[in-house]
Amino acid sequence: xxxxxxxxxxxxxxxxxxxxxxxxxxxxxxxxxxxxxxxxxxxxxxxxxxxxxxxxxxxxxxxxxxxxxxxxxxxxxxxxxxxxxxxxxxxxxxxxxxxxxxxxxxxxxx
Amino acid sequence: xxxxxxxxxxxxxxxxxxxxxxxxxxxxxxxxxxxxxxxxxxxxxxxxxxxxxxxxxxxxxxxxxxxxxxxxxxxxxxxxxxxxxxxxxxxxxxxxxxxxxxxxxxxxxx
DNA sequence: ATCTTCCGTAAGTTGACACTTACGTAAGTT
DNA sequence: AACTTACGTAAGTGTCAACTTACGGAAGAT
Numbered sequence: 001x002x003x004x005x006x007x008x009x010x011x012x013x014x015x016x017x018x019x020x021x022x023x024x025x026x027x028x029x030x031x032x033x034x035x036x037x038x039x040x041x042x043x044x045x046x047x048x049x050x051x052x053x054x055x056x057x058x059x060x061x062x063x064x065x066x067x068x069x070x071x072x073x074x075x076x077x078x079x080x081x082x083x084x085x086x087x088x089x090x091x092x093x094x095x096x097x098x099x100x101x102x103x104x105x106x107x108x109x110x
Numbered sequence: 111x112x113x114x115x116x117x118x119x120x121x122x123x124x125x126x127x128x129x130x131x132x133x134x135x136x137x138x139x140x141x142x143x144x145x146x147x148x149x150x151x152x153x154x155x156x157x158x159x160x161x162x163x164x165x166x167x168x169x170x171x172x173x174x175x176x177x178x179x180x181x182x183x184x185x186x187x188x189x190x191x192x193x194x195x196x197x198x199x200x201x202x203x204x205x206x207x208x209x210x211x212x213x214x215x216x217x218x219x220x
Numbered sequence: 221a222t223c224t225t226c227c228g229t230a231a232g233t234t235g236a237c238a239c240t241t242a243c244g245t246a247a248g249t250t
Numbered sequence: 251a252a253c254t255t256a257c258g259t260a261a262g263t264g265t266c267a268a269c270t271t272a273c274g275g276a277a278g279a280t
Contacts, residue, residue: 002121008192009119010268011112017192027227040269042228047267061226061277072193079189082118082127083182120238138256150239152258157237171247171256 004075007051012036013044017067020054024064114185117161122146123154127177130164134174 007013012034019030031041045065048054052071057064117123122144129140141151155175158164162181167174 006119009116012268014192021192028225031227036268037270038226039228039271043268046228063227076189076193079186082124082131083186122238136256137258146238147240148256149241149258153238156258173257 001074001078003047003051004053004071005078007047007053008075010044010047012041013048016041016044016048016065017053020065021067024057024066026062026064028062030065111184111188113157113161114163114181115188117157117163118185120154120157122151123158126151126154126158126175127163130175131177134167134176136172136174138172140175 008017015034016030019025019033027042027045028038030045031038034041045054045056049056049065052074053068054065054071055068057066118127125144126140129135129143137152137155138148140155141148144151155164155166159166159175162184163178164175164181165178167176
């Protein structure tokens with residue numbers, strides 16, 4: 001998950017993900033969309049694969065890549081926890097319950 | 111946006127965001143939660159602020175930080191475009207509309 | 221078997237970045 | 251004024267990561 005977020009933080013890799021989001025594409029075809037060298041793209045693909053964001057399938061001499069939907073879903077779920085404040089409140093409530101304290105749960109505004 | 115994603119890719123900064131998600135907190139108090147030095151946290155705060163992910167408010171000698179909800183929302187919206195394939199199709203449909211004038215505005219399901 | 225295509229890996233370079241210690245500054249305190 | 255608190259900023263260091271060129275190996279084609 002850590003790896004997935006880091007992988008997404010690079011603009012080239014994001015563009016790669018965009019390219020292979022809907023269709024499989026061989027490494028060479030992917031590379032031809034970028035100003036950098038083909039090995040550079042190959043390394044990016046390795047990063048994305050390790051992060052679980054793409055799948056690799058071999059077809060003859062070619063290697064076909066495609067966005068891994070499950071990986072994206074996991075990343076999405078992970079990020080949801082960040083902008084979902086209620087989870088924090090839930091956690092706080094559980095901890096408060098440990099001390100058997102009763103608190104008024106008004107909205108605080110500051 | 112680029113900056114926001116990059117900022118989120120660091121675990122320390124993610125933890126900072128978590129800390130100040132619900133409440134304002136002075137820089138020193140934030141730093142006390144981490145094993146690294148206070149200046150290090152100060153630099154992380156600067157990165158988060160530049161990325162638009164936190165707000166800074168000065169209160170006397172203290173500087174209070176808090177997660178910037180708008181910034182998080184923008185990041186979230188940006189990421190939605192990645193795992194929402196239908197947007198790509200919508201875009202393609204709009205472009206097709208430039209040449210054709212046939213618009214059926216039903217729900218598309220795929 | 222040779223050649224070409226397709227692609228990953230090795231090795232080296234450069235720049236970014238997370239961290240450190242040292243210092244500066246603004247606001248409260250005595 | 252002098253001191254303390256609460257910070258950011260400067261400067262330097264080590265590590266990582268994105269890139270390059272060079273090379274190797276596997277799969278068709280001739």
